[in-house]
Amino acid sequence: MFLLNTHPDHRKPLLPADADCLGGAAADEVERQLRHRENYAVTPLHALPGLAAELGVGAVHVKDEGHRLGLGSFKALGGSYVVVKLVLEEASRRLGRPVDIAELQAPEVRAVAAGMTFSCATDGNHGRSVAQGAQLVGAQAAIFVHSGVSEERIAAIARFGATMIRAEGTYDDSVAEAARVSQDKGWTVVSDTSWPGYERIPGLVMQGYTALVAEALRQMPQPPTHVFVQVGVGGIAAAVAAHLALVLGETRPVFVAVDPVRAACMFESARAGEPVKATVGEPTVMAMLDCYEPSLVAWRILSRVADAFMTVEDADAVAVMNRLARPAGNDPVVVAGESGGAGLAGLIRAAADPAIRAKLGLDAISRVFVVNTEGATDPERYAELVHGDRAAPVSAPASKP
Numbered sequence: 001m002f003l004l005n006t007h008p009d010h011r012k013p014l015l016p017a018d019a020d021c022l023g024g025a026a027a028d029e030v031e032r033q034l035r036h037r038e039n040y041a042v043t044p045l046h047a048l049p050g051l052a053a054e055l056g057v058g059a060v061h062v063k064d065e066g067h068r069l070g071l072g073s074f075k076a077l078g079g080s081y082v083v084v085k086l087v088l089e090e091a092s093r094r095l096g097r098p099v100d101i102a103e104l105q106a107p108e109v110r111a112v113a114a115g116m117t118f119s120c121a122t123d124g125n126h127g128r129s130v131a132q133g134a135q136l137v138g139a140q141a142a143i144f145v146h147s148g149v150s151e152e153r154i155a156a157i158a159r160f161g162a163t164m165i166r167a168e169g170t171y172d173d174s175v176a177e178a179a180r181v182s183q184d185k186g187w188t189v190v191s192d193t194s195w196p197g198y199e200r201i202p203g204l205v206m207q208g209y210t211a212l213v214a215e216a217l218r219q220m221p222q223p224p225t226h227v228f229v230q231v232g233v234g235g236i237a238a239a240v241a242a243h244l245a246l247v248l249g250e251t252r253p254v255f256v257a258v259d260p261v262r263a264a265c266m267f268e269s270a271r272a273g274e275p276v277k278a279t280v281g282e283p284t285v286m287a288m289l290d291c292y293e294p295s296l297v298a299w300r301i302l303s304r305v306a307d308a309f310m311t312v313e314d315a316d317a318v319a320v321m322n323r324l325a326r327p328a329g330n331d332p333v334v335v336a337g338e339s340g341g342a343g344l345a346g347l348i349r350a351a352a353d354p355a356i357r358a359k360l361g362l363d364a365i366s367r368v369f370v371v372n373t374e375g376a377t378d379p380e381r382y383a384e385l386v387h388g389d390r391a392a393p394v395s396a397p398a399s400k401p
Contacts, residue, residue: 050329066375080133234298
């Protein structure tokens with residue numbers, strides 16, 4: 001499914017608070033904090049000339065977040081960034097003076113952190129980031145997971161010392177449960193989705209994601225003309241689209257938000273013209289995108305800076321995993337988890353459809369940017385889908401401009 005953005009707010013300026021949170025200065029702040037992390041490194045940007053030729057576009061570049069901060073996911077930029085930021089703010093308040101990131105391991109700052117508990121609901125990757133951030137500063141973490149989260153993903157979070165709490169139902173149910181329990185216990189919720197009255201922290205999570213866009217713009221020989229990014233609750237898509245719009249202005253690329261067809265909360269919201277809950281059905285294989293209610297902040301941003309919305313099938317995502325694992329020509333191998341290649345799956349679908357190509361202006365000189373949002377964060381599932389009997393075909397559909 002595909003639709004152009006017809007919302008009345010399309011191409012209107014972002015609200016001042018969103019612009020302040022997601023612009024160039026915000027990305028600079030994130031990168032400054034990251035440089036104090038022992039395992040910080042800029043993640044790779046891969047050119048895929050073979051795939052670009054198959055799709056009839058000028059270039060395809062993929063930012064590989066499977067190498068991010070030892071967590072294998074872009075989420076490492078969000079939750080842990082916010083935990084550190086909130087600890088520094090609380091230490092500044094209690095100590096009566098500004099506390100800088102360079103003082104993070106000072107005894108008086110760690111004493112403040114020790115009395116703080118950070119919580120969240122997660123499909124896996126965001127919870128690891130929050131737990132890693134809590135371990136880094138000496139705070140506590142309580143992570144809520146729903147029934148669909150694999151034992152491997154739970155173990156990957158627990159190794160950071162987090163308390164794991166099972167919640168019944170879907171991801172959205174676990175978000176509500178985390179908010180309820182945290183309010184009772186006085187914990188600080190670090191959620192990557194937002195709801196009425198709860199917007200600042202999800203905005204800061206998205207601020208963390210702007211670092212990957214700032215890196216990519218420095219790595220690319222030219223800015224992209226088209227960008228396809230997967231949605232979930234919308235944080236990563238909104239952060240990428242907003243940062244590009246703010247930094248590039250009138251030369252910003254055409255931006256396409258990509259949902260799994262089985263969890264198309266942002267697509268359905270775009271079709272309705274307002275935030276709506278998608279129908280809950282069979283879970284999508286794209287586990288990190290298995291979300292049915294969009295973040296209100298993300299919707300507010302994407303209604304302005306996304307140019308189109310589309311969906312992809314589970315088979316499309318698995319085919320991309322296989323295509324990246326066994327590339328044609330001189331393209332590099334890229335390890336993409338179930339959700340990691342959803343944006344690229346959107347590009348492949350769009351490039352194969354002449355009507356969509358025309359609507360997006362995709363042609364032989366288009367420069368396309370996508371984000372591999374995760375590596376094999378569930379190794380068993382990755383092995384099953386890429387190396388097992390049920391792995392999808394590895395060839396991408398060819399298309400002519």
